[in-house]
Amino acid sequence: MYEKHHLMGKDFFNIDEIPLKILYREPQPEYPIHTHDFSELVLVLNGHGTHFTQKHNFQVERGDLFVINGDLAHGYRDLKDLKLINILFDLNTMNLPYFDINRSPGFHTLFTIEPLMREDSRFSSRLKLDSFQIDYIKELIDRIEKELSGKRESYRYMSASLFMQLITSISRFYSEISHSGDSNLYNLGETISFMEHNLDRSVSIKELLEVSHMSESSLLRAFKKITGLSPLNYHLRKRVEKACSLLIDSSMSITMIAYDLGFNDSNYFSRQFKKIRSETPGEYRKRSSRS
Numbered sequence: 001m002y003e004k005h006h007l008m009g010k011d012f013f014n015i016d017e018i019p020l021k022i023l024y025r026e027p028q029p030e031y032p033i034h035t036h037d038f039s040e041l042v043l044v045l046n047g048h049g050t051h052f053t054q055k056h057n058f059q060v061e062r063g064d065l066f067v068i069n070g071d072l073a074h075g076y077r078d079l080k081d082l083k084l085i086n087i088l089f090d091l092n093t094m095n096l097p098y099f100d101i102n103r104s105p106g107f108h109t110l111f112t113i114e115p116l117m118r119e120d121s122r123f124s125s126r127l128k129l130d131s132f133q134i135d136y137i138k139e140l141i142d143r144i145e146k147e148l149s150g151k152r153e154s155y156r157y158m159s160a161s162l163f164m165q166l167i168t169s170i171s172r173f174y175s176e177i178s179h180s181g182d183s184n185l186y187n188l189g190e191t192i193s194f195m196e197h198n199l200d201r202s203v204s205i206k207e208l209l210e211v212s213h214m215s216e217s218s219l220l221r222a223f224k225k226i227t228g229l230s231p232l233n234y235h236l237r238k239r240v241e242k243a244c245s246l247l248i249d250s251s252m253s254i255t256m257i258a259y260d261l262g263f264n265d266s267n268y269f270s271r272q273f274k275k276i277r278s279e280t281p282g283e284y285r286k287r288s289s290r291s
């Protein structure tokens, strides 16, 4: 085993600020294997080198853009003039609104699927930006940095919205490139966004196999790895999550909510809801309105 060190977000993010930090690594020095309690979005500007994990070596070069989950041990070595921008962030505590980015296959692939599948050698696709895209993204990053360090009025709000623009742009880049061939990662992203598009009904395995272009066994295996659940179970959970927000934010009746989410029998809906949340929709609504 390697001797690892663990970096903490609190040492990088200022208290009272959003969990977002831009580090210009020009150059990026060799860096031993480490983990952290935040994520990183890396854009390689120049040079090349090896980005390594416990199992694999990845050659990185100009234009590479990838996200690292903090709990995956990683480091840099054998660097030749490697310059990059490293954005430290924590989406869980940043509380950004998702709106329709949830329906972007590129978003799911970049931020969830790739980071989780990075140790799985059969899945190795990474976004590569061209020079125009690099300049565009770099400019956005520079603006975020200016906001974060300038601390003008409402700079947190402004930085968050610029970060949302950054996330949107790179997700679109990813969605727009051709994913023909062996791009299992992107197919998974499409599958998840298909599910998000169809929260108002149940979906079948047959449909998911069509969308994902994967065999049933690889789809099940990959899903288990990413979400810990089977695809159908994951989708059901997403529908129940949607039900929860309708129960809190609307005055719709439970029967209406059930129909809205494609359960044509509200008893069946309540049973599924209870299986997942250990309380009935009615109990959930009551409890939430009290707190």
Ligand code: RM4
Pocket: 007, 025, 028, 029, 031, 036, 040, 086
């Ligand atoms: C290093 C390297 C690491 C990052 C730290 C904060 O230079 O980029 O990946 O975790 O900075």
Ligand code: NI
Pocket: 034, 035, 036, 040, 074
């Ligand atoms: Ni790191």
